Amino acid sequence: SLSVQDEGNAVEALAMDLALKAGAMIKDKSGHALQVDTKESRFDLVTEVDKACEDFLRNQVQEKFPDHFYLGEETATEKELERLRSGLKDSEWTWIVDPIDGTLNFVAGMPLSVVSIGVALGQNMEIGVVYNPFNDELFYARRGQGAYLNGIPINVLPHDTELEDSTVSVGFPSKPEWRLRMLEAIGKVAPSARSVRALGTAALHMSYVGAGRIGCFFEHNLKPWDVAAARLIVEEAGGRVTDMNGNFLQLTAGSILASNGGVLHDRIVQLVSD
C-alpha cells in the first residue's frame, strides 16, 4: 500500500485532473438550453450539468480510491452529512466536492462558476483545488506547501491592510432570513470599506482573497462543499478562515469569514459578530 505522502501526491494529481475535466464540461454547456430544476425552494436551482459533473467526479474518485469517503452537493445523503458532523477518523481521506459553485451564474450565462474539490485527511483539509474554466484559472493549495494560481505562488494582502483600503466581498444565501442577516452585516461594514462585491460564488471569492485581489469574504449559512477547498487556499496563502464570530470553522461550515488575517479580520469580527 502507498505511504501517506505518495497517496497525497496521487490524490493531488487526480483532484487537479478532475477539476480541469469537469470545468471543460461546464464551459462546454454554458449558454446552451439547460434542464433546470428547483431543490429546497424556488430560489435554489440545479441543472443537468451540476448532476452530470457530480456523477462524473464521484465515479472517478470511487474508481481510483474505493476506500475514500466522498461527499458532494448533488449526491450527499443525510447519513453522509452525519458522518462529517460526527467527526472524521484520523487516517481517513474525505473528498468534499461542489461540482458547480455559482449555479445561478451558470444558468444565466454569466462566466463566474467554478469547480471546487477539497480533500481532507482526518479533520484537516490537505488539498484544495478551485478551477474557473471561463478564464482558465486554477487555484490550488496543499497543506504546508503554499497556495498557487496556475503554478505561480499567491499571497493574501499584507496583514496591516485596513478596511478602508480593502474591497470586501459577500454572498447572499438562498434563505430569505439569512439574506436579511447578511444585509445587517453588510450595513455595518460597507460604509468603511473601499468597495463591496457579490459575485455569486463563495469558492471564487475565497480564492480571490488568497490571491490578494480582495481583502475578505463573509457569508452566513454556507455548506461544507462551498468552502472546503478554498479555505485551504486562503490559509496557505497566509490568510485566515473562521466563523463570523472569529472562532474555529468546523468542516461542517455555516457562517464564515475568510480574510488576509491581521487587522482586517479582527475589524470585521468586531463589526459583525453577535
Ligand code: 2AM
Ligand atoms: P451553489 O451555486 O453551489 O448553489 C453564494 O451565495 C453561495 O451560496 C454560492 O456558493 C452558492 O452555491 C450558494 N447558493 C445556494 N443557493 C443559492 C441561492 N439561491 N442564491 C445564492 N446563492 C446560493
Ligand code: CA
Ligand atoms: Ca446549489
Ligand code: CA
Ligand atoms: Ca456551492
Ligand code: CA
Ligand atoms: Ca453547487
